[in-house]
Amino acid sequence: DTGVSQNPRHKITKRGQNVTFRCDPISEHNRLYWYRQTLGQGPEFLTYFQNEAQLEKSRLLSDRFSAERPKGSFSTLEIQRTEQGDSAMYLCASSLRLDRGEETQYFGPGTRLLVL
Amino acid sequence: AQKITQTQPGMFVQEKEAVTLDCTYDTSDQSYGLFWYKQPSSGEMIFLIYQGSYDEQNATEGRYSLNFQKARKSANLVISASQLGDSAMYFCAMREGLGGSYIPTFGRGTSLIVHP
Numbered sequence: 001d002t003g004v005s006q007n008p009r010h011k012i013t014k015r016g017q018n019v020t021f022r023c024d025p026i027s028e029h030n031r032l033y034w035y036r037q038t039l040g041q042g043p044e045f046l047t048y049f050q051n052e053a054q055l056e057k058s059r060l061l062s063d064r065f066s067a068e069r070p071k072g073s074f075s076t077l078e079i080q081r082t083e084q085g086d087s088a089m090y091l092c093a094s095s096l097r098l099d100r101g102e103e104t105q106y107f108g109p110g111t112r113l114l115v116l
Numbered sequence: 117a118q119k120i121t122q123t124q125p126g127m128f129v130q131e132k133e134a135v136t137l138d139c140t141y142d143t144s145d146q147s148y149g150l151f152w153y154k155q156p157s158s159g160e161m162i163f164l165i166y167q168g169s170y171d172e173q174n175a176t177e178g179r180y181s182l183n184f185q186k187a188r189k190s191a192n193l194v195i196s197a198s199q200l201g202d203s204a205m206y207f208c209a210m211r212e213g214l215g216g217s218y219i220p221t222f223g224r225g226t227s228l229i230v231h232p
Contacts, residue, residue, distance in 0.1 A: 040224065042224055044222075045219050109160040
């Protein structure tokens with residue numbers, strides 16, 4: 001399978017615990033994005049990487065959130081001291097540049113987080 | 117103000133009929149891109165179709181076409197010959213500006229149910 005993969009697919013944790021999610025992008029894609037999606041909403045941008053550099057972070061990304069992309073391949077998203085409000089689907093996408101200079105993003109299946 | 121507005125929370129269509137999902141957008145940029153994604157219950161966002169602001173012709177991809185009316189700032193998705201497998205959430209998204217991060221803003225989505 002050559003699509004974007006995410007692990008784990010589901011995570012249940014207790015409030016205050018730390019969690020880490022992994023995203024493996026499509027191999028030739030150099031841009032990687034993290035989104036959060038809550039029920040009834042579209043995805044909201046969190047952060048993105050070009051290769052190993054984290055180029056932009058949303059104001060949604062509090063200090064408890066950190067993302068890395070060592071060596072410009074897979075990426076991890078860590079949430080420290082989880083809160084119930086962190087319960088959401090966390091989506092990863094990697095991007096492919098189209099001929100006209102546009103990019104489209106290919107999404108993984110997401111990690112659904114439930115904080116009890 | 118909402119950058120992407122999808123006014124139809126839910127739509128029903130009979131199998132083999134065509135359906136139009138509405139999307140209006142708000143931007144002052146001259147260059148922007150519009151996207152539609154499908155999200156089945158499994159959670160993965162599937163890219164369907166793209167329209168650039170300078171494209172003179174409406175985009176088409178198989179059974180999907182984008183009815184782009186620039187003056188009205190609308191980018192409706194038309195699905196022809198609906199199939200049961202088209203039942204899903206559909207999200208309209210916009211990327212503003214040239215170059216940069218290509219971070220799209222998503223609407224709240226429209227739930228489409230195709231019934232036999």
